[in-house]
Amino acid sequence: MGGLRIGVLAPLSRPGWVEAGQQLLGGMELAVREAEAAGGVDGRPVELLVRDTAADPQRAAAAVDELAALGVRAIAGEFHSVVARAAATRADRLGVPFLCSSAVLDALTDHPTELVARLAPAQSHGWRVYAEFLLAAGHRRVAVATQRGAYWESGARVLHERLAADGGGVVELDADPGTVGDALAASGASAVLLLTGFPDPAVPIVRAVRRDRRLAGVLIGAPAGQPEFAEWERLLGADAAGVPFLRHLPERLDPLGARVEAALREHLGTEPSFVAFEGWDTVTVLTAMASSGAADWSDVRVTGSRGPIRFERVPGIGVRQWAWAPVQVADRDPAAPGRWRVLHTG
Incomplete structure (x- = not known):
């Protein structure tokens, strides 16, 4: 056998x-x-x-x-x-x-x-949890630095629908590190989310936002989970911390x-x-x-x-689905970037 x-x-x-x-x-x-x-x-x-x-x-x-x-x-x-x-x-x-x-x-x-x-x-579940975290933290006008592609476009749509249901909104920005600072400052958004590939352009966008004094109070988020991995901290150092992301734990x-x-x-x-x-x-x-x-x-x-x-079987999902794996929003602790903080669960 x-x-x-x-x-x-x-x-x-x-x-x-x-x-x-x-x-x-x-x-x-x-x-x-x-x-x-x-x-x-x-x-x-x-x-x-x-x-x-x-x-x-x-x-x-x-x-x-x-x-x-x-x-x-x-x-x-x-x-x-x-x-x-x-x-x-x-x-x-x-x-x-x-x-x-x-x-x-x-x-x-x-x-x-x-x-x-x-x-x-499914993305519609996990990213809705992320949108609820943003709302609970007081972020109703959110910018997304996004690239083209089915995954990013689907995620942006989930965020828009959930935020709009609570009176919020999403502003789309080009994922260009050279222009993101000016566009974000003009948008009036209190948070910017990275709907982009890693390490480029995600890493240079984080650096650009962190170094722009106009954006000192703006939250950077990464719902796709980029900060989970060690390479994120290796490339960004101190800038790696305080970026909330989704993880399935x-x-x-x-x-x-x-x-x-x-x-x-x-x-x-x-x-x-x-x-x-x-x-x-x-x-x-x-x-x-x-x-x-x-x-x-x-x-x-x-x-x-x-x-x-x-x-x-989950409505709207065409495959057999574990409904649902645990989902949390976490980030790296600014006081100790090697340590995780759980900010929200769903």
Whole structure:
């Protein structure tokens, strides 16, 4: 009897978000190591067949074709939403189950399907939580420095709808570090959100805003989660702190989560991000599904590192969704940038 072969997609080279890909893969590797130590899946080994997407949708789709031809039980992973959408669409077309670990774009597929499931909360849920944090903190007129793309445009729409419902509004600015200071000063916004790629242009925009005396009281936010990763602090130093972002973690980990956190820290050799937990939960779901003989995602019941996991049908979401993974708004403490502050939960 052969082993459980899982195809894995992750951004492991530029222009992909390499640190996120490494954390995602690290979480998966740890879960495999633990499954192997416990005897595998019904005595069978677990094997990860890893493919680097480099944040390229076409490359991801080609990898799905290759992995399906190799006979994997399921395909999992990916961090970038547009790339995950391409992978999910191709997997659905080929009839291969796909578990999306970390991407959040609501429209993960063009039509409803039972073959695709997702662990990360949908963007409409997570970014609404972020908008509620802004409102609670007194920010009703918010600027967004945004680039073109389905993910950023979808996020801006969620923010606009939620803020408008409370009498607020969103002003869109070009994501140009050279002009963002003047445009932000003229906008009257009390906060500016980075709906941009990382490190460019996000890092130079932060520097430009921090150094503009007119903008001393303006909050910088990054709902897409850029400040979660060590590279953010390495590049920005003291400017890295006080930038609220979304992460998919509970305010406090339960005993299982705390054990996984410690094991991830040892395995990765660095502080684990929420993406590493998503990787661990991904493999845990797939091995449990294989062990139990679950016929489809609706039969899955798993205790994950961040809470009990089951996949449901959610209005407006075409895939089976964990509704919902825990969401918090956090930032790096200005008094100690290596320390996190939880500002809001949802």
